[in-house]
Amino acid sequence: MQVTMTVNDVEVTREIEGRLLLVHFLRDTLGLTGTHWGCDTSNCGTCVVWLDGEPVKSCTVLAAMAGGHEVRTVEGLAKGAELDPVQEGFRQCHGLQCGFCTPGMMMTCRALLDKNPDPTDAEIREAISGQICRCTGYSTIVRSVRWASVHEAAAKEGADA
Amino acid sequence: MQVPAPFEYERATTVDHAIGLLERLGSSARLVAGGHSLLPMMKLRLANFEYLIDINPLHEELGYIRFHGTEVRIGALTRHRELLESAELAAAFPIFRDAERVIADPIVRNRGTLGGSLCQADPSEDLSAVCTTLDASCVIRGPGGAERVVSMEEFHVGPYETAVGDDEMLTEIRVPVREKGGSAYEKVERRAGDWAVVSAGAAVWLSGDGTIADARVGLAAVGPNTTGIPDISAALVGRPPAEELYEQAGAIAAGACDPVTDQRGSAEYKRHLANELTRRTLRKAVERARS
Numbered sequence: 001m002q003v004t005m006t007v008n009d010v011e012v013t014r015e016i017e018g019r020l021l022l023v024h025f026l027r028d029t030l031g032l033t034g035t036h037w038g039c040d041t042s043n044c045g046t047c048v049v050w051l052d053g054e055p056v057k058s059c060t061v062l063a064a065m066a067g068g069h070e071v072r073t074v075e076g077l078a079k080g081a082e083l084d085p086v087q088e089g090f091r092q093c094h095g096l097q098c099g100f101c102t103p104g105m106m107m108t109c110r111a112l113l114d115k116n117p118d119p120t121d122a123e124i125r126e127a128i129s130g131q132i133c134r135c136t137g138y139s140t141i142v143r144s145v146r147w148a149s150v151h152e153a154a155a156k157e158g159a160d161a
Numbered sequence: 162m163q164v165p166a167p168f169e170y171e172r173a174t175t176v177d178h179a180i181g182l183l184e185r186l187g188s189s190a191r192l193v194a195g196g197h198s199l200l201p202m203m204k205l206r207l208a209n210f211e212y213l214i215d216i217n218p219l220h221e222e223l224g225y226i227r228f229h230g231t232e233v234r235i236g237a238l239t240r241h242r243e244l245l246e247s248a249e250l251a252a253a254f255p256i257f258r259d260a261e262r263v264i265a266d267p268i269v270r271n272r273g274t275l276g277g278s279l280c281q282a283d284p285s286e287d288l289s290a291v292c293t294t295l296d297a298s299c300v301i302r303g304p305g306g307a308e309r310v311v312s313m314e315e316f317h318v319g320p321y322e323t324a325v326g327d328d329e330m331l332t333e334i335r336v337p338v339r340e341k342g343g344s345a346y347e348k349v350e351r352r353a354g355d356w357a358v359v360s361a362g363a364a365v366w367l368s369g370d371g372t373i374a375d376a377r378v379g380l381a382a383v384g385p386n387t388t389g390i391p392d393i394s395a396a397l398v399g400r401p402p403a404e405e406l407y408e409q410a411g412a413i414a415a416g417a418c419d420p421v422t423d424q425r426g427s428a429e430y431k432r433h434l435a436n437e438l439t440r441r442t443l444r445k446a447v448e449r450a451r452s
Contacts, residue, residue: 001169001170017167018168018169018213019164019165019170020164024164040162040204041163041201041204042197042265042269045268048268055271056268056271056272057197057269060201060272061200061272062170062193062200062213062215064215065196065215065217067172108267126267127267129353130266130267130269131266131268
């Protein structure tokens with residue numbers, strides 16, 4: 001079957017099998033390997049991407065289901081050479097060790113800040129509760145998101161002034 | 162790599178279109194909504210279908226929470242997150258918010274649906290226990306727009322088996338709204354977001370004099386289906402709420418359920434949980450009914 005969707009603002013059309021999962025479509029068909037493929041059982045959350053702006057676990061979504069919809073992956077977070085504040089926060093605050101959970105974590109945290117620009121630590125932890133950091137680096141992930149939140153607020157204030 | 166066996170993907174554009182496809186394809190087809198129960202089963206080849214009919218495009222038609230006087234009508238494609246975030250639903254039935262907070266995780270809740278949860282008919286499934294507790298009914302639509310309404314007891318025929326026919330679909334869940342009601346849900350799980358070891362829901366309605374006008378308890382993971390326990394209702398009706406009464410109800414729950422020993426715990430432990438969670442949820446439901 002043929003599927004057409006928008007991935008990181010680019011329309012793509014491919015011939016696929018109905019059973020192809022979105023994570024494999026992104027990684028193997030499109031070559032966007034930033035999205036990681038982990039537990040395959042919708043537990044670990046490393047495969048999180050956005051479907052029409054909502055974080056979803058792409059190992060449990062069919063590529064065909066995304067047809068006609070907008071998908072955003074970690075490759076679509078930065079604006080050109082400028083990192084998204086969440087990415088910069090992970091860099092500044094050591095939000096990753098091995099990096100395996102990082103793409104999913106960043107997609108979820110970006111979505112969180114879009115809805116709630118000033119989340120509490122508890123709200124950040126709740127938001128990432130469906131994702132596993134095998135290095136157990138949760139404290140630095142929370143710190144990274146706080147960094148992004150504070151710097152976005154400061155940037156906004158600067159722009160408003 | 163876990164991948165489902167090959168199937169043809171079909172996309173429904175309206176409820177009637179979905180039913181038309183089911184009519185044509187029969188038992189070789191299955192509807193898929195959020196897919197977070199069905200796709201994992203298909204990956205493990207525990208479920209195999211020649212056709213999957215994607216009903217996510219029907220979310221506009223079947224994703225809603227509407228108050229109709231004496232009942233709340235919830236569309237089958239209403240997602241977990243929408244149930245969790247509805248302040249109106251939480252005000253009328255706090256049991257929904259209690260349960261949604263402990264169902265899977267926020268990302269899974271973005272996809273999973275009420276109808277999908279009920280149609281999965283897993284004996285451990287939380288929303289089935291919630292709907293059983295609230296004495297909800299299920300609207301099933303078939304060919305030609307024919308609708309029938311069945312109780313939760315009729316809806317769940319057995320584990321992973323529902324009253325929905327090959328050419329039918331669940332479209333709506335109706336929950337009766339009654340005065341002076343309170344409800345609550347509690348789940349014991351091995352880790353956050355897991356299936357229940359045991360969970361219990363309770364709903365209580367009070368009379369003007371403060372006695373219990375009606376009470377219902379629903380348990381999950383302790384029998385072939387989520388079950389309501391009529392004996393508890395009978396024991397509580399007409400009595401003033403009291404700790405001894407909750408103890409009595411807990412003992413009835415422990416006796417009435419039929420748990421099995423598995424990797425989640427022994428049958429004995431699960432009976433203990435059924436007892437304890439029944440007491441806790443009844444206590445909280447009464448508190449909420451009074452406030």
